[in-house]
Amino acid sequence: MLLASLVEQRRNLVDDKIRITNRLRVALKQYYPQMLEWFDHIDTPLFCDFLKRWPTLLQVKRARKSSLSKFFHDHNMRFEYVLERRLKAIKSATPLTLDEAVVVPHRLQALVYVEQLRVMIDAIKRFDIEIESVAKQHKDYALFSALPGAGPSLAPRLLVAFGEQRERYNSAADIQKYSGIAPVTERSGKKHWVHWRWQCPTFLRQTFVEWASQTINKSFWAGAYYRQQREKGATYQAAVRSLAFKWIRILFRCWQTHTPYDEMVYLKALERRDSPLLITTKMA
Numbered sequence: 001m002l003l004a005s006l007v008e009q010r011r012n013l014v015d016d017k018i019r020i021t022n023r024l025r026v027a028l029k030q031y032y033p034q035m036l037e038w039f040d041h042i043d044t045p046l047f048c049d050f051l052k053r054w055p056t057l058l059q060v061k062r063a064r065k066s067s068l069s070k071f072f073h074d075h076n077m078r079f080e081y082v083l084e085r086r087l088k089a090i091k092s093a094t095p096l097t098l099d100e101a102v103v104v105p106h107r108l109q110a111l112v113y114v115e116q117l118r119v120m121i122d123a124i125k126r127f128d129i130e131i132e133s134v135a136k137q138h139k140d141y142a143l144f145s146a147l148p149g150a151g152p153s154l155a156p157r158l159l160v161a162f163g164e165q166r167e168r169y170n171s172a173a174d175i176q177k178y179s180g181i182a183p184v185t186e187r188s189g190k191k192h193w194v195h196w197r198w199q200c201p202t203f204l205r206q207t208f209v210e211w212a213s214q215t216i217n218k219s220f221w222a223g224a225y226y227r228q229q230r231e232k233g234a235t236y237q238a239a240v241r242s243l244a245f246k247w248i249r250i251l252f253r254c255w256q257t258h259t260p261y262d263e264m265v266y267l268k269a270l271e272r273r274d275s276p277l278l279i280t281t282k283m284a
Contacts, residue, residue, distance in 0.1 A: 212244035
């Protein structure tokens with residue numbers, strides 16, 4: 001399946017990007033840690049282009065305010081208060097070290113990594129365009145693209161996770177177990193404990209967990225369920241994993257019947273069952 005291959009290769013590129021990003025962060029901490037404070041994200045064209053133009057603190061401090069302002073405006077920064085805050089931070093920053101034995105090699109190292117990172121960012125963007133084009137040709141794509149929080153990145157991954165052969169899974173439980181979302185309970189004497197199912201396709205499990213986390217603020221009942229789990233003492237990961245478990249049951253039915261998910265239909269079903277999710281929300 002072409003889409004599955006594209007998604008898998010994109011995952012490899014993302015893994016490479018993460019490794020390069022981590023190496024770049026380590027290099028900057030040695031001589032130019034201010035860069036990590038001025039920007040929320042490293043893996044962006046804005047960050048890469050800034051570092052390539054001003055690879056040391058001394059260089060950026062010598063830059064004119066007009067040059068810095070133009071750079072940020074050219075990179076679509078429209079919030080003036082953010083721009084002013086960065087300009088003030090640049091002006092007040094002091095070098096971590098002036099030792100050339102530290103600055104020069106780490107500067108060169110950072111520039112190598114930022115070149116690699118820029119290539120990875122552009123490559124992933126090209127893969128995203130191709131993946132969306134191929135996914136749209138699939139007869140089941142509408143089922144997944146309409147899901148809350150799926151978007152152009154997660155919808156193709158969910159489509160690949162389920163595939164196109166309905167006989168592949170006999171039940172939602174099959175997917176829950178295969179993906180590692182279903183917990184494993186082990187017993188020894190009177191003791192028992194629950195943990196992740198470790199032997200599973202990691203990327204598949206990540207797909208369901210990432211998607212479930214996106215639905216917390218996109219789906220009414222999903223947000224209520226997540227908060228309910230946290231109030232019961234569940235960790236963030238455990239609550240999201242539990243939410244993913246519920247979503248797979250819903251999505252499996254949609255997939256089997258070729259029926260797009262409808263939030264209002266599901267909420268009405270919860271209401272008919274007097275679901276605690278709706279009762280808790282109404283009380284709040």
